[in-house]
Amino acid sequence: MSGAERSVREQHDVTDLVAALLxxxxxxxxxxxxxxxxxxxLWVRVRVDGLLIDFEEVPLALAPNIxxxxxxxxxxxxxxxxxxxxGSLQWPVLHPAGGEKAAGGEKGAGGDKEARGEKGAGGAAPSADHVWDLRVATFPTIRGERAVVRIFRERTSPQSLVELGFTEVQDRLMRSxxxxxxxxxxxxxxxxxxxxxxxxxxMHDLRERFPQRSxxxxxxxxxxxIDRVTQIQINPYGELNYERCLRSLLRQDPQVLLVGEIRDGRTxxxxxxxxxxxxxxxxxxxxxxxxxAIVRFLEMGIPAYQLASTxxxxxxxxxxxxxxxSCAPAARRGCRDCLGTxxxxxxxxxxVCPIHEELRSLILHSPSASALRAALHGLGLSMTALGKAAVQRGTTTEDELRRVLGAEAAD
Ligand SMILES: [Zn+2]
Incomplete structure (x- = not known):
């Protein structure tokens, strides 16, 4: 094989490898x-359910090409x-429903050709049911470039708060x-x-129940x-930052505004x-x-009377x-379905804490976090109590509770 042939071959291999990995x-x-x-x-790891899991090891020589x-x-x-x-790309997915059955899982399936076709032609991918947005971020390190691909999966049906894990009572409080x-x-x-x-x-709930609100x-x-909702992508370091956008948007006659995150006093x-x-x-x-959260608003310079009334x-x-x-009934945990976790x-x-009159008058006095915590205690179920109930139902484990809640879970 000539050197040129080998390099063409390697290119094909890397193309297939990347398609298979994604x-x-x-x-x-x-x-x-x-x-x-x-x-x-080159170490390939995936984040599943919030935790990084080893996924694949690739010879370092291939790293730059990947x-x-x-x-x-x-x-x-x-x-x-x-x-x-x-940068970003669109990735074809064969069965988007629920996420679990997505794509073929085998080398090449739903891979490169469709991805390129989708991007190049701007039309629908030939054999994929759906495309997902992937964001790629690269960063130079002392051992070469590292890359992280973020996968934005599209849901076919929105999830309700109860499906997300909220109790019926909490769901009612939030929706009201x-x-x-x-x-x-x-x-x-x-x-x-x-x-x-x-x-x-x-937002899905609002859109369904109040279609007349903007x-x-x-x-x-x-x-x-979200269909029928105006969505704006913020660029925190550019012109279109939260502060600037919010000021202009208020002239667009919005009634309900979802603001991704409050990061500073001006926002x-x-x-x-x-x-x-x-x-x-x-x-x-x-x-x-x-x-x-309440104390942070006050620390960011929001007058107590304004916070209390809003x-x-x-x-x-x-x-x-x-x-x-799939593997819970067995004594030993971990199977293919859960990648061994x-x-x-x-x-x-x-x-969930609705701000009622008593809390409102407390906020007016710019309380400390501990005074607020004491007042809020007993209002809703504590995180630990909810977690322990979930462990008793067999939904999660003590270990997981300790991992997420830390020392809180111990008391
Ligand atoms: Zn399992």
């Missing part, structure tokens, strides 16, 4: 695929290996909060705790497309002003519990992995 990752319900060069190999292939697919500059780059014409609904929790998914469920979302990034201020002037705002905040509900949540039904899927544990 197809398998999608089929495994992965949300992210990491391509990490180490000293002796990253280059990902760059080609996502229209990035292959010759620039010295700067971080971000969005019935109000104005107010501020805040979902808090650490990164990856399902806050956005909860807001999406509320719904707009500001997101970074847009994770799910918090506009959001509160919007709620004060008769808009319903749904947003998320990084914070462990409702008390912390805040209508605060929800804190976590996601715990649920026990794999013993878990498959996740469910939410949530504290």
């Amino acid at each position: 197809t398998r990752a999608v089929a495994s319900r992965a949300t992210d695929v990491h391509f990490e060069p180490t000293d002796d190999r 990253v280059a292939r990902l760059k080609v697919l996502s229209s990035l500059l292959t010759y620039r290996t010295d700067i971080p780059q971000e 909060a969005v019935e109000q014409p104005a107010g501020l609904i805040v979902v808090c929790g650490p990164a990856g705790s399902g806050k956005t998914t909860t807001l999406y469920a509320l 719904l707009i979302t500001l997101e970074d990034p847009v994770e799910q497309r 918090a201020d506009i959001v509160v002003q919007a709620a004060l002037t008769g808009h319903l705002i749904l947003t998320t905040l990084h914070g462990e519990d409702p008390a912390t 805040l209508s509900l605060v929800c804190a949540q976590r996601l715990v992995r649920t026990v794999c039904r 013993g878990y498959r899927g996740r469910t939410a544990l949530a504290q």
Whole structure:
């Protein structure tokens, strides 16, 4: 074989390999695929149910070609290996319903040709039922470039709050909060705790029950497309940032605004002003519990009287992995269905706190987080109590509870 023939052959191999890896990752319900060069190999790991799992090891010699292939697919500059780059591509999926049955799982299936056809022609992929958005981000390291592919899976049917893990009572509280014409609904929790998914469920509910209201979302990034809702992709470091967008958007006559995240005092201020002037705002905040979220607003400079008159509900949540039904009856956990982890899927544990009169007057006095926590104690079920109940039902395990709630779960 000549050198040229060999290089053509290798190119084909890498093309197939990348297609197979992405197809398998999608089929495994992965949300992210990491391509990490180490000293002796390219390590491929996938994030499933929030945790990274070893997926594949590839000879290090192929690493540059694999990253280059990902760059080609996502229209990035292959010759620039010295700067971080971000791009996107559309990936064909054979059976999008539910996510589990997605794609063929075998080498080449639903792979490269369709992906290119979709991107190039701009039409529907020939043999795939559906395409999913994939984002590719590369980063130069001392061992070569690493890449992360984020998979945005499209849901065919929206999930209700109860399907997400909320109790019937919590579902009613949340849904009655969005019935109000104005107010501020805040979902808090650490990164990856399902806050956005909860807001999406509320937006779907709003769209169904109040089709006459105008719904707009500001997101970074847009994770799910919702029919008949205006969705805007924020660029936090560019012109179209949250603050700028919000100011202009209020002139677009919105009634309900989903603001992806409140990260600073200026955004918090506009959001509160919007709620004060008769808009319903749904947003998320990084914070462990409702008390912390309330105090963060005050610390960001929101006057207590404004927060007290706008805040209508605060929800804190976590996601715990649920026990794999395929291997749970066996003594030893872990099977093919759950990639050997013993878990498959996740469910939410949530504290839902509607802001009633008593809390309102407490907020007026700019309380400390501990004073608020004491007042909120006993209002809703504690995260630990909800978690323990889930363990008793066999939904999740003590280990998982400890992993997600930490010391909280011990008491
Ligand atoms: Zn299993």
